[in-house]
Amino acid sequence: MPKPTVVLVHGAFADAASFARVVPPLLDAGVPVRVPAVPNRSLITDAAYIASVVRQIDGPVVLVGHSYGGAVVTVAGTESNVQALVYLSAYVPDEGENLFDLQGHFPATPLAQALVQTSYPMPGSSEQGTDISVNVDHFPAIFAADVEPGLARVLAVSQRPLAMAAFTDKAPAAAWKSKPSWGTVATADQTLNPDLERFGYQRAGTNAIEIGSSHLVMLSHPAEVVSVIHQAMESVPA
Numbered sequence: 001m002p003k004p005t006v007v008l009v010h011g012a013f014a015d016a017a018s019f020a021r022v023v024p025p026l027l028d029a030g031v032p033v034r035v036p037a038v039p040n041r042s043l044i045t046d047a048a049y050i051a052s053v054v055r056q057i058d059g060p061v062v063l064v065g066h067s068y069g070g071a072v073v074t075v076a077g078t079e080s081n082v083q084a085l086v087y088l089s090a091y092v093p094d095e096g097e098n099l100f101d102l103q104g105h106f107p108a109t110p111l112a113q114a115l116v117q118t119s120y121p122m123p124g125s126s127e128q129g130t131d132i133s134v135n136v137d138h139f140p141a142i143f144a145a146d147v148e149p150g151l152a153r154v155l156a157v158s159q160r161p162l163a164m165a166a167f168t169d170k171a172p173a174a175a176w177k178s179k180p181s182w183g184t185v186a187t188a189d190q191t192l193n194p195d196l197e198r199f200g201y202q203r204a205g206t207n208a209i210e211i212g213s214s215h216l217v218m219l220s221h222p223a224e225v226v227s228v229i230h231q232a233m234e235s236v237p238a
Contacts, residue, residue, distance in 0.1 A: 011067025012162035077175025092200030
């Protein structure tokens with residue numbers, strides 16, 4: 001039987017290349033993979049974009065979200081062909097909840113003091129939007145502490161910002177209420193509080209494992225991440 005397609009959804013301050021060490025072993029195993037670029041403009045529009053990608057895939061989908069991407073797949077995962085969700089160091093919001101709501105229940109991480117705000121032109125408006133990124137000098141320690149220093153330096157200057165609006169959009173749906181989910185907690189995470197990750201997973205009934213990793217678990221521990229994705233794939237009916 002054909003394998004389900006795995007759709008990998010990156011988060012804030014990263015891009016599709018953050019899955020570079022997960023994609024090859026999946027492809028080598030004959031798994032169809034898609035790694036769309038997330039606009040990182042707002043939860044509602046980003047989830048709508050990922051949902052449109054999913055709808056155009058024939059057959060079942062396993063939807064994988066890292067960090068902010070976890071919130072995106074929580075909403076986009078309501079598409080009918082999504083059979084399972086995988087959360088990597090991720091936000092897992094409930095319906096009607098936003099990222100600020102989730103973060104407010106847990107102590108801040110070092111990320112809070114390293115965020116940089118910049119403006120960008122909003123299409124069709126004279127107003128300026130606000131982007132958030134991580135101070136380049138602090139990025140390696142906060143976001144990628146166990147990634148090779150040379151690679152972390154490149155990631156720091158090529159990060160994809162997240163619009164402030166993404167933190168305030170309330171999730172209009174929560175796919176984990178009707179779809180099985182798997183996840184990884186990054187126990188050495190300096191970006192998201194590991195307890196925030198644990199809380200979301202427990203509430204969602206996620207089958208979660210803990211990995212002694214920085215926030216970029218898919219770059220520093222790709223084998224463990226691939227194993228979790230395969231577990232999710234095995235849940236999809238043949």
